[in-house]
Amino acid sequence: MALGTTIGIHKRKQQQRRQIIEGAIVIAIALIFVVILPALIPAFRLRSLGRFLALAIVALGIDLIWGYTGLLSLGHGIFFALGGYAIAMHLNLQLPEGQLPEFFTLYGVDRLPWFWEPFNSFPFTILALVIIPGIVAGLLGYLVFRNRIKGVYFSILTQAALIVFYNFFNGQQELINGTNGLKTDTERIFGVLASSPQAQRTFYILTILSLVAVYYLCRWLTSGRFGRILIAIRDDETRVRFTGYNPTGFKVLVFAISGAIAGIAGALYTVQTGIITPSAMEVAFSIEMVIWVAVGGRGTLIGAILGTLIVRLAQTFLSERYPESWLFFQGALFLIVVTVLPNGIVGLFRDLIGEKGRSLLGFRRKSFTYPSLEEDPEVQEEEEELSPR
Amino acid sequence: MKQGKILEIENVTVSFDGFKALNQLSFSMDAGELRVIIGPNGAGKTTFMDVITGKVQPTEGKVIFDGRNLRRLPEHKIARLGIGRKFQTPRVYLNLTVRENLDLVCSRNKDVFPTLFGRPSAAEMRTVSGLLETIGLEAKANLPAALLSHGEKQRLEIGMLVAQSPDLLLVDEPAAGLTDEETDNLAALLLSLAKSHSIIAIEHDMEFVRQIANNKVTVLHQGSVLCEGSMDEVQNDPRVIEVYLGQPQEEIQQQELEKVSHESSH
Numbered sequence: 001m002a003l004g005t006t007i008g009i010h011k012r013k014q015q016q017r018r019q020i021i022e023g024a025i026v027i028a029i030a031l032i033f034v035v036i037l038p039a040l041i042p043a044f045r046l047r048s049l050g051r052f053l054a055l056a057i058v059a060l061g062i063d064l065i066w067g068y069t070g071l072l073s074l075g076h077g078i079f080f081a082l083g084g085y086a087i088a089m090h091l092n093l094q095l096p097e098g099q100l101p102e103f104f105t106l107y108g109v110d111r112l113p114w115f116w117e118p119f120n121s122f123p124f125t126i127l128a129l130v131i132i133p134g135i136v137a138g139l140l141g142y143l144v145f146r147n148r149i150k151g152v153y154f155s156i157l158t159q160a161a162l163i164v165f166y167n168f169f170n171g172q173q174e175l176i177n178g179t180n181g182l183k184t185d186t187e188r189i190f191g192v193l194a195s196s197p198q199a200q201r202t203f204y205i206l207t208i209l210s211l212v213a214v215y216y217l218c219r220w221l222t223s224g225r226f227g228r229i230l231i232a233i234r235d236d237e238t239r240v241r242f243t244g245y246n247p248t249g250f251k252v253l254v255f256a257i258s259g260a261i262a263g264i265a266g267a268l269y270t271v272q273t274g275i276i277t278p279s280a281m282e283v284a285f286s287i288e289m290v291i292w293v294a295v296g297g298r299g300t301l302i303g304a305i306l307g308t309l310i311v312r313l314a315q316t317f318l319s320e321r322y323p324e325s326w327l328f329f330q331g332a333l334f335l336i337v338v339t340v341l342p343n344g345i346v347g348l349f350r351d352l353i354g355e356k357g358r359s360l361l362g363f364r365r366k367s368f369t370y371p372s373l374e375e376d377p378e379v380q381e382e383e384e385e386l387s388p389r
Numbered sequence: 390m391k392q393g394k395i396l397e398i399e400n401v402t403v404s405f406d407g408f409k410a411l412n413q414l415s416f417s418m419d420a421g422e423l424r425v426i427i428g429p430n431g432a433g434k435t436t437f438m439d440v441i442t443g444k445v446q447p448t449e450g451k452v453i454f455d456g457r458n459l460r461r462l463p464e465h466k467i468a469r470l471g472i473g474r475k476f477q478t479p480r481v482y483l484n485l486t487v488r489e490n491l492d493l494v495c496s497r498n499k500d501v502f503p504t505l506f507g508r509p510s511a512a513e514m515r516t517v518s519g520l521l522e523t524i525g526l527e528a529k530a531n532l533p534a535a536l537l538s539h540g541e542k543q544r545l546e547i548g549m550l551v552a553q554s555p556d557l558l559l560v561d562e563p564a565a566g567l568t569d570e571e572t573d574n575l576a577a578l579l580l581s582l583a584k585s586h587s588i589i590a591i592e593h594d595m596e597f598v599r600q601i602a603n604n605k606v607t608v609l610h611q612g613s614v615l616c617e618g619s620m621d622e623v624q625n626d627p628r629v630i631e632v633y634l635g636q637p638q639e640e641i642q643q644q645e646l647e648k649v650s651h652e653s654s655h
Binding site: 221224225226228229231232235236238239241242243244245246249250253 | 442444463464465468469473474476480482483484485489492493494496499500501504505507508509549553
């Protein structure tokens with residue numbers, strides 16, 4: 001027992017140390033992005049980097065629902081677009097009293113549709129771009145999970161929902177300007193033009209802060225009992241039921257959170273792109289989100305961020321030089337990840353650099369010959385006693 | 390421990406597209422009993438457990454656990470009422486550590502928000518350490534369950550069942566795939582658990598049945614109870630001999646062979 005407690009204390013200390021190191025790394029990286037990068041790269045590059053970082057946020061949401069809970073959603077474009085439309089409409093409504101956004105008058109609408117009224121308020125809009133996608137995801141999730149639809153059927157249903165939303169948004173000229181979408185670049189936010197360097201700089205920093213915040217939210221959700229239940233649901237849902245947990249509630253909640261995260265990402269992406277159109281709900285885009293997570297490594301969170309940045313940067317680079325090649329490259333990338341790197345880039349790093357990294361950081365090397373010795377605590381203890389400190 | 394009947398099943402029929410997996414089955418057992426259920430393949434043993442645990446809804450009839458009708462209750466509610474189930478192959482969460490496996494089951498409040506915001510109480514942590522000691526996996530508490538051997542997984546799963554503190558334990562072919570020594574240990578473990586729990590064990594292995602059946606044995610055949618009694622009575626019942634024990638020797642051997650090849654194919 002005494003041995004158990006000392007090991008416990010030792011572990012906790014190690015854990016604390018690891019948390020401090022990790023926090024420091026996160027802050028350092030954030031500072032590099034906020035302070036150093038803007039000085040180094042041209043403004044238009046920075047703007048696309050900001051958009052990629054916004055996409056990394058939605059990838060975190062996908063990792064939460066797919067990597068941890070095992071539910072492959074192909075419909076996250078819905079929640080992404082809802083967040084984008086919310087912020088875009090708020091910007092479009094920044095007009096003198098009594099005026100309407102231009103497109104409304106084109107279609108002969110002379111009064112603001114009632115559901116857009118509250119979007120005059122900035123606090124409401126911020127709340128709405130999180131809560132509306134969250135509620136829509138929650139409702140969709142409740143209907144699907146309550147009926148115990150899972151696996152491929154869940155994926156197909158999310159995709160069907162995506163298509164429904166896509167067609168609906170495309171067809172509603174009078175309400176949301178249909179196919180043309182909503183522009184934000186020419187609009188003002190707090191009196192500043194949304195496309196001005198000053199505003200863009202603020203959006204960029206906000207994106208980084210949101211990314212860090214969402215990352216820590218996901219970390220908190222996936223550690224502890226809640227996170228373990230998610231993994232248990234992914235690995236053996238039936239067993240979870242027989243131990244007295246109702247998986248439905250957990251899945252609905254995590255899907256709603258994932259949707260809300262996508263909403264935040266959509267809003268940040270929209271203001272840095274300058275426009276939101278129904279094309280954000282095209283099937284290919286939602287599948288692309290899944291590819292980012294697969295490339296980075298499922299169930300690792302950090303992999304979702306890395307995957308998004310790497311794939312998007314590669315896309316920018318390749319399509320500038322060889323405009324036609326990107327789609328082939330993307331297909332090949334996905335094939336490689338599925339066949340050769342099932343754990344993505346993070347998994348590859350763990351396998352390749354893991355060993356060297358361990359010894360560099362002062363951890364004990366893993367033995368190659370008898371892996372079972374690695375797991376035998378008695379052997380470990382003996383080794384610890386013998387090895388000079 | 391509770392008194393009286395812990396489980397009563399009245400005229401339960403389960404039909405899948407016209408095929409009756411259970412046919413007007415009635416069954417009852419007292420609290421504190423260890424009941425062994427045997428029966429040839431396809432007798433409806435697993436469906437019987439599915440009906441009790443809520444995985445399958447009976448087409449007709451009712452299941453009463455501790456005075457409560459279980460009709461239309463979902464699995465997790467039945468589990469919370471105090472029915473634990475052990476599956477044939479050990480089903481532990483391979484990506485979680487041994488301690489985390491036990492901790493999940495041990496948790497008192499299994500609703501979504503308490504799980505998200507709550508922290509394990511001191512009592513729960515004590516229960517987990519106590520269980521780790523009981524199942525002899527203290528030293529491996531922080532290893533992922535995927536690294537355990539088959540026998541260790543079985544022990545972990547039984548630990549998880551006990552952590553759930555059920556009143557009624559359902560155990561499906563626990564001896565399958567175990568060595569002779571492990572089987573003996575398991576029999577001892579089940580008998581000691583029987584002192585504080587009611588247990589239903591489904592078993593194929595007649596040797597194992599003799600080891601644990603100190604009480605009544607129930608024989609299922611074609612979805613109904615064929616007969617009930619002590620091991621000796623059952624073995625000497627002509628109907629049982631006809632449908633199960635008295636099959637021509639070759640056929641039994643054939644079945645054994647099939648069983649072995651079935652297991653090794655997993």
